[in-house]
Amino acid sequence: SLLRRAPPFKEMQTRLAAAKWALVRDFSAALRQDVVVTDRVTAHHLLVRGGAGGAFCNRPPTSAASSVLSRQRHHNIGSAPYGPLWRGIRRNLVSEVFHPSRLRVYAPARRRALCGLVADLREQCTSSNDGLVLAAESIHAALFGLSAAMCFGDGVDPGRVRAMADGMEDLIRSLVGLRVFAALPALTELIYRQRWNKLVTLRRQQEEMYLPLIDARRGLLRRPSGEAPTYVDTLIDLLVGDDNSASGAKAPKQRLADGEFVGLCSEFLGAGTEPAAAALQWIMANLVKHLDVQEAVRSEIDAVVGADAEEVSEEDLGKLEYLNAVLMEALRLHPTVPSVARQVMPDDHVFLDGRRVVAGTTVQFPLERLARDETAWAEPDKFMPERFLAGGGGSGVSLVAAAGSAGEIKMMPFGAGRRMCPGMGVAMLHLGYFVANLVREFEWTEAEGDLAVHLEPQVGFLNVMKRPLRARLALRNKGSAVAELYLYYFIIWVKLV
Ligand code: HEM
Numbered sequence: 001s002l003l004r005r006a007p008p009f010k011e012m013q014t015r016l017a018a019a020k021w022a023l024v025r026d027f028s029a030a031l032r033q034d035v036v037v038t039d040r041v042t043a044h045h046l047l048v049r050g051g052a053g054g055a056f057c058n059r060p061p062t063s064a065a066s067s068v069l070s071r072q073r074h075h076n077i078g079s080a081p082y083g084p085l086w087r088g089i090r091r092n093l094v095s096e097v098f099h100p101s102r103l104r105v106y107a108p109a110r111r112r113a114l115c116g117l118v119a120d121l122r123e124q125c126t127s128s129n130d131g132l133v134l135a136a137e138s139i140h141a142a143l144f145g146l147s148a149a150m151c152f153g154d155g156v157d158p159g160r161v162r163a164m165a166d167g168m169e170d171l172i173r174s175l176v177g178l179r180v181f182a183a184l185p186a187l188t189e190l191i192y193r194q195r196w197n198k199l200v201t202l203r204r205q206q207e208e209m210y211l212p213l214i215d216a217r218r219g220l221l222r223r224p225s226g227e228a229p230t231y232v233d234t235l236i237d238l239l240v241g242d243d244n245s246a247s248g249a250k251a252p253k254q255r256l257a258d259g260e261f262v263g264l265c266s267e268f269l270g271a272g273t274e275p276a277a278a279a280l281q282w283i284m285a286n287l288v289k290h291l292d293v294q295e296a297v298r299s300e301i302d303a304v305v306g307a308d309a310e311e312v313s314e315e316d317l318g319k320l321e322y323l324n325a326v327l328m329e330a331l332r333l334h335p336t337v338p339s340v341a342r343q344v345m346p347d348d349h350v351f352l353d354g355r356r357v358v359a360g361t362t363v364q365f366p367l368e369r370l371a372r373d374e375t376a377w378a379e380p381d382k383f384m385p386e387r388f389l390a391g392g393g394g395s396g397v398s399l400v401a402a403a404g405s406a407g408e409i410k411m412m413p414f415g416a417g418r419r420m421c422p423g424m425g426v427a428m429l430h431l432g433y434f435v436a437n438l439v440r441e442f443e444w445t446e447a448e449g450d451l452a453v454h455l456e457p458q459v460g461f462l463n464v465m466k467r468p469l470r471a472r473l474a475l476r477n478k479g480s481a482v483a484e485l486y487l488y489y490f491i492i493w494v495k496l497v
Helices: 009-018 040-049 065-069 084-097 100-105 107-127 135-152 158-181 185-191 193-219 231-236 258-289 291-304 321-333 367-371 424-441 481-496
Strands: 021-026 032-037 339-343 362-366 442-445 457-459 463-465 471-475
Touching (some): 040 362, 065 158, 107 135, 135 424, 185 193, 193 231, 258 291, 258 424, 291 321
Parallel strands (some): 032 362
Antiparallel strands (some): 442 471
8 A cells, every 4th residue: 555655656757847846655664755846946945044943954764773773862963863962963073073174184094095096096907908997996995995094093904994895885785775764663673674684783793893993092092193083083072962851851961872983983984985986986987988078187187286296286176177167067967965855843834835844744855856957057967067167057056055056056966054964075175186186197998898887877875877987097107206106105005905
């Protein structure tokens, strides 16, 4: 009967095509009612201005492992209800880890990740006849290693980092199936026994891998000199308010429990790596498909960065306007998080065309659809970075919907409003830094047959490339000082692994 309640897919598409928003019933979320908003003015109104009265800042019940397994007692930033706990842990991430002054301290870790990636790609392309590389796997490993270093510190055993990355991929693959536990967990736990057991196993593995590293940081009397504070360090003494106080009275602030630590580290590693790794693949895939754009990025870099410079530095990125336009265009066409969701709370007075939306309704904002709106963009399905240069249709479009967005949202790959992604700044820094250096180091071209680049998405929990990125690489800077530097890093990397 639940299946019968869901509208046929085609009908839903037609309704969505014709309207600013549509009511759908989502059978997978058991009797839940969803509204899907596809209009950019309505999206801005709801996400940025909120529902009169309430803030319209809650997400629907989540399938995050911590929350489900602890019966909603332990939360991470994404799953926490809008309130003191959310405020405390989000503020900690934004001001203690992602503040620009702190981000500078992680520059050596970024450099090591880049050097490891370049060395890995060099090794692959020089050891095969045709320069073929498994770019998807290499990109993921480099970005995960960087997140792990920012979370737990340098010097975590590379074997353990690989095991954490494998566990995270497994968890992300399972997440769509785990949505059934977001509502009525006591019942769904019985019905979907196998999935529940899988969730318990994945979580236990995370505890076994993360807790010794967390304890090691707790036990440090003093950080090694010059080492940046890790995400775990910032959580150790953090005191947060409690949203679960049944009486509603203001509860005293408390330290985080082990379960919350594990959940927050899992979120940092997963949210910090997976959408960024997917975005980096989409960007490089478009550069492989559009060689003229790749060459234009390279020319811009060569004009700004001296031939003997070791790398495109983070300071250089601000001068690379065309590179920035490429990032924006790839994020517009391929938002790696497919949709953003809010739940209407009793305090939220959310109105659509004069009708109040009932409390409990989930409001979805499909990101790709908003960003490919043909009334907002010329030729919305085409990859045209120039549109983000001065005078183009996208110039002036900001990733932060509140600022300069003239009451509408033309794209929001990082979401919008108070719950928008807190990692946007660091993600854009990582994307710019990696893309610039990968284009400077190598010429990227397409392989043939099954290894060719397909810009076809596979949409699940994330919007990833259906066929993982493969490419043929040719070295630039073959005899330069830069090559020697990467060789040096490669030798160190091989010794470590
Ligand atoms: C290209 C990379 C990334 C993309 C496309 C992305 C996208 C998003 C989106 C669409 C949301 C939902 C926002 C909303 O509901 O309005 C989100 C939330 C979030 N992201 Fe990211 N993200 C990226 C990188 C990161 C990084 C590097 C971190 C760092 C750990 C991060 C941590 C989070 C967290 C904690 C939330 C939940 C925020 C809250 O509920 O207050 N993300 N992200």
